[in-house]
Every structure is written in C-alpha cells, then in structure tokens.
Amino acid sequence: MxxxxxxxxxxxxxxxxxxxxxxxxxxxxxxxxxxxxxxxxxxxxxxxxxxxxxxxEPYIIMPRRKDEFYVIVPKFINFHIGWLERQTKSYNIFVINRYTQWLQPLPEELKKKLQFPDQPPFKVIDGILFTSKEYQDEAWRKYRKYLSKREGDDRIRIKKGYEFELIAKLIEDGILPFIPQPVDKINLREWDGIKLRDYQKYAWDEFIKKGAIGIYWAFGAGKSLFGIYALARIKGRKLVVVPTRTLIEQWKERIVKHIPEYINEIDLITYHSYHKVSKNQYTLVIFDEVHHLPANTFIRLSTIKTKYRIGLSGSPFREDGRENYIFALTGFPVGTTWEELLKKRIVREPTFRVYLVKDRGEKLKKLGELLKIPSKTIIFCDSIELGKTISNKFNIPFVYGETKDRMSLIKESQTCVVSRVGDEGISFPEIERVIEVAFLAGSRMQESQRFGRLMHSQKREPEHIILMTEEEFKRYNKRLYAITERGFGIEVVR
Structure with missing residues (x-):
C-alpha cells in the first residue's frame, strides 16, 4: 500500500x-x-x-465492604457486570470486587472510580512465601498465623499444612500469589483429535505458560472438551474430580468417545472420594464444577500431589462469598464474556418463562399442558416424592440418586424427570426444553446450572420454563437473578 x-x-x-x-x-x-x-x-x-x-454518569457506586462495591444501574440501561445481588422495580444492583477485574475487563471510568489499591508482589511456591526485601516485615506482621520463620531477607517459610489457607487469604486481599510454572515439554505429546476455538487456544496457551489455571466460561462454551484436550495432550497419570456420579458417567462417555487410547491413564472420582487418591501422584488434576465444593473440601483437595492443575466452572461466584478458595485451588483465572459467546453463536440464548400458579396441583396441571407440546425435555424436580408422582402420572422415567445408568436414560428418553443429581454438568445437544417444577429455594447457583443445560443445545430456540406458586415467587425470586444478571429477559405469566 x-x-x-x-x-x-x-x-x-x-x-x-x-x-x-x-x-x-x-x-x-x-x-x-x-x-x-x-x-x-x-x-x-x-x-x-x-x-x-x-x-x-447513569450509575451509583457504593462501598459494600472492604474492596467490594455496589454498582447501581437503572434497568433500562443494558449493562451487566460482576454479580447481580438484587433488583428493585427500576434498578439492578450489582456487586463487584477485585476478582471481577481478573475475569472481565472493567470500563475505564469504573476502574478510575474504584481505585483498588496496589498490592505487594507476594508469591507462594513449595512452602515458601516470597516477599522481596522491601515487604518482608509487612508480610510477617500481616500473615504471621500462617508463617513459621524468616529465611533470608526476601522469603518466609510457611507453617506445614497452612499453604492453601495462606494462598486463600492472599487472594482475599487482592493478591494473585502464583508463580507461573510452565508445562515441561517432556510432559507433552501431540494430539489433534479436537480443534480448539480461538478462546480455547488462548486458554491452552495460558495453561502451557502457567501450569495452573481456572477456566470460567459460560455453560456450553466447551469447558469439558477443553479438559478432554488437556487429558490427551498431557502424558502420565491424570485425575478428574467431579461433584456427582452422574458427571463421572458423562466424563467416562467423553473419554471413551474422544480418547479411548488414554483411558487407562485417567482416574475419575467424586469430591467425596478424596481418600481413594490421597497417596497418589499425578501429572495433571482437573477439578470440574469447582464452584460447588464445600469449603472444608478445598483444603483436602489442595494436598493432592500433582504437577499441573485445571479448574472448570461456569461461574467463580459462590453464595457463601468464598470465591478466594476457588482461585486458590485452581490457579490463574481465565474468563470470557457471555456477550462474546452469544455473538459468535457458540452458546444459545434460551427464552425464559415463569408460570405463576396457585398450588402444587396447578403445577401438575400446567405441566400436563406443556407436555402436550412434543420436544426433548428435562423436568427438574428436587422433591423425590413429587418426582415419583410426575413419573407415574405422565408415564415418564425419573432419574434420581438410586437410578443406574442415569446418562443413558436421560439421553434415550424424549421426556424425563431429573432430581438434583442432574443439576451439574450434563450436556446434551438435543435438549429443547427445561421445565423446573421443584427447586432449592432461592439458590441462584442451582438456577444457573439448570438453564445452563440449554446452553449446550443445538436447537435454534431452546426454552426454559419455571413453574412457581405465587408464594414461591415472592420468597425465592432471587434465584431468577441468575438469569437476569446475564442480560436475559424473563416473561412472567399469571
């Protein structure tokens, strides 16, 4: 030119x-x-x-607690950030903290106003807190309960068994204390069975450079396939840790489909089975659906002997506020925005509808009307007793804790009732509709998991329906924030 x-x-x-x-x-x-x-x-x-x-300046910023703020925005402005705490008739009230900026870029104006203070460059590796000479006294004073003794003038030995808790505390204070430990070439092999998308390639490059990452992508964006890719590319013994037996079935299915040649290199356990692998050594551990770990489980799992780590989650936000545990277990965070994934049509945008009814009997009546419209449907029902009633009334299978071959049954059924065992991670591209009949009170995490099943759908207009009584809507509408905080609208039908 x-x-x-x-x-x-x-x-x-x-x-x-x-x-x-x-x-x-x-x-x-x-x-x-x-x-x-x-x-x-x-x-x-x-x-x-x-x-x-x-x-x-059509927003208000108010302090919530240390290094955490409310951002209050009129509903007519299409703006979403951080974690939607609650809504009024005319305002969305978001919460943002240090973790928000690790996962999504903050608008420059907000960054200037929030002014998160710079933090000391503390790093933790192999039982040592590296402080630099300038900050050693500050670290010794502030984190004394986790520390054993000074070693030289730029590092401090951590008390045995306290490394994870110190990392979690540093993260809570806004410090990412990880030292990149690049993946050694001797642990890598060639494999091209899955073609990665651009954002997945970026995540893989980050993993190669750092050796420990947490991936926080929308449901349906390919977290599990990224995990399969990592299992194929990394040599040696690997471990996948999941919350439920249902997810063990799904991981087995994916491994058999994509990497049957490496099946003998991979152990699969639930979070509750830590004792089975506590003495093993691994090249790679993948923690799936890591946001659902009970707080006391994080510390145990952090002691698994592994060279590299990957965490997978649709959201790093927890309802108990312990996001720092997630980052502490998994490493450097890697995120992407819902807007980007929807724009590229990598995930689908469901339509959302809430039907308000008088009582349980009306729920069953409405469910019957909906089931007259044929489509591949999962009915979520937390109540085992109600799930069995629906199963008998409409002659459809019910998948719950005692059910064997859960994944096959869900896949083969045009319509089935699923208890809480189906909340996490199940992925079927054929799903057209999710109907919720009974649920865990105001749990936003459960709501996001359930509508996340439709993000995997290959159908053009997947549909998410929630049947609520007026009383449930009044008491538990907080769970719907999981939908609206991502910019999706909900039609409420009375």
Missing amino acids: NLEEIRKSFEEGLSKLDELIEELKSERNRLKAEIESKLNQLQLNFIPEELESFLE
Whole structure:
C-alpha cells in the first residue's frame, strides 16, 4: 500500500468515526428528549442540568465492604457486570470486587472510580512465601498465623499444612500469589483429535505458560472438551474430580468417545472420594464444577500431589462469598464474556418463562399442558416424592440418586424427570426444553446450572420454563437473578 492509499484509508476511517460520534450524540439527545417527555407527562418537576449529569454518569457506586462495591444501574440501561445481588422495580444492583477485574475487563471510568489499591508482589511456591526485601516485615506482621520463620531477607517459610489457607487469604486481599510454572515439554505429546476455538487456544496457551489455571466460561462454551484436550495432550497419570456420579458417567462417555487410547491413564472420582487418591501422584488434576465444593473440601483437595492443575466452572461466584478458595485451588483465572459467546453463536440464548400458579396441583396441571407440546425435555424436580408422582402420572422415567445408568436414560428418553443429581454438568445437544417444577429455594447457583443445560443445545430456540406458586415467587425470586444478571429477559405469566 503506497502513501496515498494509506492517507485515503485513514481519511475514510476518520469519516466513519465522525459518523459514529454523530450517531451516538443523536441517540443521546433522543434518549434525553424521551426522558424529559416522560417526566413532563407525569407532571414531575425536574432540573434539566441534573438530567444532563445523569446521562453522563447513569450509575451509583457504593462501598459494600472492604474492596467490594455496589454498582447501581437503572434497568433500562443494558449493562451487566460482576454479580447481580438484587433488583428493585427500576434498578439492578450489582456487586463487584477485585476478582471481577481478573475475569472481565472493567470500563475505564469504573476502574478510575474504584481505585483498588496496589498490592505487594507476594508469591507462594513449595512452602515458601516470597516477599522481596522491601515487604518482608509487612508480610510477617500481616500473615504471621500462617508463617513459621524468616529465611533470608526476601522469603518466609510457611507453617506445614497452612499453604492453601495462606494462598486463600492472599487472594482475599487482592493478591494473585502464583508463580507461573510452565508445562515441561517432556510432559507433552501431540494430539489433534479436537480443534480448539480461538478462546480455547488462548486458554491452552495460558495453561502451557502457567501450569495452573481456572477456566470460567459460560455453560456450553466447551469447558469439558477443553479438559478432554488437556487429558490427551498431557502424558502420565491424570485425575478428574467431579461433584456427582452422574458427571463421572458423562466424563467416562467423553473419554471413551474422544480418547479411548488414554483411558487407562485417567482416574475419575467424586469430591467425596478424596481418600481413594490421597497417596497418589499425578501429572495433571482437573477439578470440574469447582464452584460447588464445600469449603472444608478445598483444603483436602489442595494436598493432592500433582504437577499441573485445571479448574472448570461456569461461574467463580459462590453464595457463601468464598470465591478466594476457588482461585486458590485452581490457579490463574481465565474468563470470557457471555456477550462474546452469544455473538459468535457458540452458546444459545434460551427464552425464559415463569408460570405463576396457585398450588402444587396447578403445577401438575400446567405441566400436563406443556407436555402436550412434543420436544426433548428435562423436568427438574428436587422433591423425590413429587418426582415419583410426575413419573407415574405422565408415564415418564425419573432419574434420581438410586437410578443406574442415569446418562443413558436421560439421553434415550424424549421426556424425563431429573432430581438434583442432574443439576451439574450434563450436556446434551438435543435438549429443547427445561421445565423446573421443584427447586432449592432461592439458590441462584442451582438456577444457573439448570438453564445452563440449554446452553449446550443445538436447537435454534431452546426454552426454559419455571413453574412457581405465587408464594414461591415472592420468597425465592432471587434465584431468577441468575438469569437476569446475564442480560436475559424473563416473561412472567399469571
């Protein structure tokens, strides 16, 4: 390209930028006029200059606790960040903290206002806290309960058995205390059975450079396939740790399908079976659905002897606020936004509908009406007694704790009832509809897991339906924030 062509290209770019600026100004003026018109209709007095200020900064930032803030935004603004704590009729109230910026970029204006303080460059490896000479006294004073003795003027020995707790505390203070430990070439082999997408390639490169990562992608974005890819590429003994026996079945199925030649290298256990592998040594451990670990389990699992670690989760946020445990167990966080995945059509956007009914009998009646419309459906029901009732009434199978071959039964059935054992990680591209009949109170985590099943769907318009009584809606509508915080709308039908 010669100089003249570069000049023309530059001028065209500036012209397009000018057009975009004019469009934004026009849209801002339109919005302002619309708000003014509405205020006048309501016969409300308002100060035009203050309206101008509102349009420049249409949000409120309020401290919640140390290094954590509320961001309060009017609902009519399509803006979502961090963790949606609650909603009013007209406002979304989000919570953001240090972890938010590790997973998604914060708008520059917000970053300036939040001003998270810089933290000392503390690092932990092999039972030693590296502090640098400048910060050793501060580290000794602040983290004394976890520390044994100073070694030289830039490091401190950690008390035996306290390394994980110290890492969790450092993360809570906003410090990522990990030292990258690149994957050794002798632990790698060639394998090209799965073609990685761009963001998966980025995550793999991060893993190769750092040796320990937590992957936080939307449901259906390919976390498990990334795990399979890692199991294939890393030599030696590997371990996959999952929350439920249902997920063990699914991992077995994927391993047999994609990497049968490596099946004898891989152990599969639930989180409760730590004692079975506590003395083993592994090249790689994968922690699946890591956000559901009970707090006391993290410390035990952190003692598994492994060279490399990968954590997989649809969300690092926990309802008990112990996100620091997740990062401490898995390593450097790698995230991507829902907007990006939806835009690329990597995950599907379901339609969401809540039907409000009088009582349980009305729930069953409404369920019967819905089942007259044929589609591949999972009915989630936490109550074993109600699940059996639905199974008998509509002559469909019920999958719960005592059911054998759960995955096969779900896959082969056009419609089936599934208890809480199906909340986590099950992935069927044929699913067209999820119906919730009974659920765990206001649990947002459960709600996100359940609608996440539809993110795996290859159908064009998957549907998520929740049957609630008016009383349940009043008491437990907090669980619906799991949907609205990601920018999805919900139709409520009475």
